[in-house]
Amino acid sequence: MSTGSNLFAEPGLQQITVWARGVVMNKDARDIVVALAEAAAREGKYVQAWENYVDLPDRVYVPVRAYARISTDPIESKYIYENETPDIIILVEETLVKGVPVLRGLRKGGVLVVNTRRSPEEILSFLGDTGNLETLVTVDASSLSTAVTTLSGAEGATDATGIGAGIAAPLAGAVVKATGIVSLENLAAVVKNPEAMRRGYELARVTRLETKGAAQEVAVSAGELLKQLPFAGTVPSPVSENEGMVTGNWRMQRPVLDQEACTSCDTCWIYCPDSCITRTDEGPTFNLKYCKGCGICEEVCPSGAISLVPELNFKD
Amino acid sequence: MLERIPSIRKAPDEEYYVPGHRTCAGCGPALAYRLTAKAAGPNTIFIGPTGCMYVANTSYGCGPWRVPWIHAQITNGGAVASGIEAAFKVLARKKKYQGEIPHVIVFAGDGGAVDIGLQALSGMLYRGHDVLFICYDNESYANTGIQTSPTTPYGAWTTFTPAGPAVPEGKKLFPKDNPKVVAHGHPELKYLATASIGWPVDLMNKVRKGLNAEGPAYLHIQAPCPKGWQFPPNKTIEMAKLAVQTGMFQLYEYENGEYKLSVKMEERKPVAEYLKLQKRFAHLQPEHIEKLQAFVDARCAEVGITVPAVASAR
Numbered sequence A: 001m002s003t004g005s006n007l008f009a010e011p012g013l014q015q016i017t018v019w020a021r022g023v024v025m026n027k028d029a030r031d032i033v034v035a036l037a038e039a040a041a042r043e044g045k046y047v048q049a050w051e052n053y054v055d056l057p058d059r060v061y062v063p064v065r066a067y068a069r070i071s072t073d074p075i076e077s078k079y080i081y082e083n084e085t086p087d088i089i090i091l092v093e094e095t096l097v098k099g100v101p102v103l104r105g106l107r108k109g110g111v112l113v114v115n116t117r118r119s120p121e122e123i124l125s126f127l128g129d130t131g132n133l134e135t136l137v138t139v140d141a142s143s144l145s146t147a148v149t150t151l152s153g154a155e156g157a158t159d160a161t162g163i164g165a166g167i168a169a170p171l172a173g174a175v176v177k178a179t180g181i182v183s184l185e186n187l188a189a190v191v192k193n194p195e196a197m198r199r200g201y202e203l204a205r206v207t208r209l210e211t212k213g214a215a216q217e218v219a220v221s222a223g224e225l226l227k228q229l230p231f232a233g234t235v236p237s238p239v240s241e242n243e244g245m246v247t248g249n250w251r252m253q254r255p256v257l258d259q260e261a262c263t264s265c266d267t268c269w270i271y272c273p274d275s276c277i278t279r280t281d282e283g284p285t286f287n288l289k290y291c292k293g294c295g296i297c298e299e300v301c302p303s304g305a306i307s308l309v310p311e312l313n314f315k316d
Numbered sequence B: 001m002l003e004r005i006p007s008i009r010k011a012p013d014e015e016y017y018v019p020g021h022r023t024c025a026g027c028g029p030a031l032a033y034r035l036t037a038k039a040a041g042p043n044t045i046f047i048g049p050t051g052c053m054y055v056a057n058t059s060y061g062c063g064p065w066r067v068p069w070i071h072a073q074i075t076n077g078g079a080v081a082s083g084i085e086a087a088f089k090v091l092a093r094k095k096k097y098q099g100e101i102p103h104v105i106v107f108a109g110d111g112g113a114v115d116i117g118l119q120a121l122s123g124m125l126y127r128g129h130d131v132l133f134i135c136y137d138n139e140s141y142a143n144t145g146i147q148t149s150p151t152t153p154y155g156a157w158t159t160f161t162p163a164g165p166a167v168p169e170g171k172k173l174f175p176k177d178n179p180k181v182v183a184h185g186h187p188e189l190k191y192l193a194t195a196s197i198g199w200p201v202d203l204m205n206k207v208r209k210g211l212n213a214e215g216p217a218y219l220h221i222q223a224p225c226p227k228g229w230q231f232p233p234n235k236t237i238e239m240a241k242l243a244v245q246t247g248m249f250q251l252y253e254y255e256n257g258e259y260k261l262s263v264k265m266e267e268r269k270p271v272a273e274y275l276k277l278q279k280r281f282a283h284l285q286p287e288h289i290e291k292l293q294a295f296v297d298a299r300c301a302e303v304g305i306t307v308p309a310v311a312s313a314r
């Protein structure tokens, strides 16, 4: 073996990265990697499955990752924290295609599986340069099963709700259809809802793409990040926004104002936990760079002047 | 002196807790922080003991405070604040600092105020430091994944009080009443109040009164936590309002030796109307709800909320 980036070159290894929304879909993300890893273990593979420590503790709607590694040989890179060059990427929720660098580091021949009702073309329109992406899989997993939200199992606690009771099962089924990474039978043996898993397999729509060949930007390594970090001590205070933590890509639904109905009462303004509303003579304006789409403004408005619209209905 | 804020419309525009933090969507404590910072204004120093409002706000070497902020251990918010306040006093006395003495505010969780941080809080109050100590009460050790704290209500599920065959109600103990602990044992205390993010103007005015008081002040803010209480993030304000309307949390203040309730209520809603919206209470049986209702009735009577609980017409 040579040195540098080839140090951990493992030809028999497949890296799987699942993206989801914190708290509300954390369990389903974890279940996908655990189910695929356990199914592969039944086939004599070497496996790992874990949640990305950097994303913990998870917060409601924050993008979070769960990882699996499946290999024909003992995994040498098992102490590397993150999957830096995934082969398969799974999005538990569709708006993750917008503003989240989900394809970063994707290897040649890469596969992307998205839980969505939208067409592959529409999903592609948000992804921009798809680089190494060769296969896009779309499946409406949310219609096949219900997401399971539980705090059990987070950060190492015990989870008694079972693996793959929710939308993890159909999504794992869709992965198998596009990649054959494990057999359907072995996956069925480990998930709690094999019926939904099979439906996910059947209904998954597989689109083969022309790969652009251009290598995806590789994730910044943990070592690099460490060098960029200030070591404790003092950092400057922000004045109008904290650009170190831009949260607009947490948003699944966007607040939209009906100016006619607004009475400029400022109720929405006072209650936004993220200081994302500015009051003007024409009513509130929303700071979409940071708005997390919590929906409080819509909920507290006494005049029904705010509605929440799916984020993917907007191109910007 | 900080002036009274008469209404939402007249509340100041300036934000000192700016956009860009990793708190949950719909985080109640984040709103409490924003309102506190807005009320306190530019000449403020925050002390942030470990908890969500430290960890979620400061990810990756940055934070959302436009004013100085310093991290303290979860145990010692009161001690760090005491040191900062005392240092400013000494510097001013020695003419090494000529500016206006800043407001010093500790913003601690219920763990950092009511449990593991209680002795530093008590010491600070006892010695009479001119500090406003705020407990943002999300009713659990939230940052570490929702473990029970002394303010977690009876009957709530947490990862340390799971409901099961042996203990069907989840948490068995009734909560510690920290405002009561603080009020009755600290002769130097100048101001004490409870507040809720559901009443933002009242909350901001209580922050200002606490800061205007010459000496230690304690403010206990109930701040619903969508992650730990398990309700959708758009319901945070509704949860805060229901907590007060059911009497689960009572709003009052203690100022210049005078005690008064903060909101007028015609009647209370039964606690069941609050419990049913939060998954942390989903396992409760009717006998547990009755037990909790009886506890709340007694606690309301104790603080002077005499109106009965009446089920809303359906």
Ligand SMILES: Cc1ncc(C[n+]2csc(CCOP(=O)(O)OP(=O)(O)O)c2C)c(N)n1
Residues within 6 Å of the ligand: B029, B050, B051, B052, B053, B074, B075, B108, B109, B110, B111, B112, B113, B138, B140, B141, B142, B143, B144, B149
């Ligand atoms: C002495 C000590 N014990 C334990 C911890 C781990 N810890 C970090 S945050 C936290 C929870 C704090 O709870 P609370 O003060 O209620 O704030 P919240 O996270 O709920 O906002 C704990 C237990 C710690 N940092 N220090």
Ligand code: SF4
Residues within 6 Å of the ligand: A255, A271, A272, A273, A274, A275, A276, A277, A286, A287, A290, A291, A292, A293, A294, A295, A296, A297, A298, B026
């Ligand atoms: S949805 Fe509304 S309340 Fe929530 S962060 Fe966005 S603007 Fe603020």
Ligand code: SF4
Residues within 6 Å of the ligand: A257, A261, A262, A263, A264, A265, A266, A267, A268, A269, A283, A284, A300, A301, A302, A303, A304, A305, A306
């Ligand atoms: S709460 Fe509704 S009516 Fe009031 S300012 Fe906001 S949008 Fe307008």
Ligand code: SF4
Residues within 6 Å of the ligand: A059, A060, B022, B023, B024, B026, B027, B028, B029, B030, B052, B056, B138, B142, B143, B224, B225, B226, B227, B228
């Ligand atoms: S866990 Fe609760 S207190 Fe912590 S960031 Fe989330 S909502 Fe806020």
Ligand SMILES: [Mg+2]
Residues within 6 Å of the ligand: B051, B109, B110, B111, B136, B137, B138, B139, B140, B141, B142, B149
């Ligand atoms: Mg807490």
